[in-house]
Amino acid sequence: MNQPAWIVAKDVHRSYQLAKKSVEVLHGVDLEIGRGEKVFLCGPSGAGKTTLMYTLAGLEAPQQGRVEIDGIDLYGLSRKKQAQLRNAKMGYIFQNYYLLPELTALENVMVPAMIGGKNKFQLAKESLARVGLENRLDHLPSELSGGEQQRVAIARALVNQPEVVFADEPTGNLDSRNGKEVLQMLMEIVDESNATLVVVTHDEHLAELGDRTLIVKDGLVRNQLDI
Numbered sequence: 001m002n003q004p005a006w007i008v009a010k011d012v013h014r015s016y017q018l019a020k021k022s023v024e025v026l027h028g029v030d031l032e033i034g035r036g037e038k039v040f041l042c043g044p045s046g047a048g049k050t051t052l053m054y055t056l057a058g059l060e061a062p063q064q065g066r067v068e069i070d071g072i073d074l075y076g077l078s079r080k081k082q083a084q085l086r087n088a089k090m091g092y093i094f095q096n097y098y099l100l101p102e103l104t105a106l107e108n109v110m111v112p113a114m115i116g117g118k119n120k121f122q123l124a125k126e127s128l129a130r131v132g133l134e135n136r137l138d139h140l141p142s143e144l145s146g147g148e149q150q151r152v153a154i155a156r157a158l159v160n161q162p163e164v165v166f167a168d169e170p171t172g173n174l175d176s177r178n179g180k181e182v183l184q185m186l187m188e189i190v191d192e193s194n195a196t197l198v199v200v201t202h203d204e205h206l207a208e209l210g211d212r213t214l215i216v217k218d219g220l221v222r223n224q225l226d227i
């Protein structure tokens with residue numbers, strides 16, 4: 001990483017409560033990601049990749065440690081301020097898309113834009129056009145292919161022009177050709193605004209497209225080059 005750190009995790013611990021037992025998934029993660037860097041998180045299933053992304057993105061507070069975004073102590077903020085920061089700076093592409101089934105493609109993309117009181121209709125249309133879906137605005141998710149649904153999820157994540165995009169297995173449900181195409185498109189768009197990209201993938205070939213691969217294993221994170 002050549003740039004100053006833009007996302008910082010320091011000694012992040014995260015556990016889940018199962019019945020009466022607490023199971024720790026992240027055992028003190030330290031990492032730094034620079035502005036504009038494209039970082040891939042790889043590692044075995046169940047290792048904690050999604051948990052780490054949720055924690056970096058302000059969706060799940062760590063029990064110990066801190067996360068900084070652009071110098072701001074994310075979990076030191078009130079919940080309202082955290083939500084404002086997420087909306088202003090972050091886009092999140094969830095595993096399995098999480099599109100709202102009763103809303104059209106356009107309406108799904110308008111949802112995050114509404115919060116900022118911006119010209120949501122125009123922004124959502126532009127974002128869908130950017131992912132090549134200008135002719136699918138009024139389709140419900142059930143009327144779209146898997147690749148198209150994934151692109152709607154990408155358009156939604158990009159609609160507020162985020163400074164960082166988190167993408168959890170953005171190609172997981174696509175065949176390898178479509179998967180690579182979608183990922184390259186996402187990387188191109190992110191590049192245009194020098195945004196930071198953090199991607200979870202199982203596919204180490206795809207990870208080669210990024211600047212750096214981090215391996216999540218045994219509750220910790222290591223640079224692939226250090227392994």
Ligand SMILES: Nc1ncnc2c1ncn2[C@@H]1O[C@H](COP(=O)(O)OP(=O)(O)OP(=O)(O)O)[C@@H](O)[C@H]1O
Pocket residue numbers: 016017018025043044045046047048049050051052
């Ligand atoms: N809400 C939850 N409650 C309890 N345990 C959870 C919860 N979410 C995740 N876990 C557990 O935490 C561990 C890490 O899960 P996580 O989804 O972060 O792994 P992952 O590396 O993203 O896995 P995959 O590659 O299979 O998606 C798993 O053992 C999982 O069962």
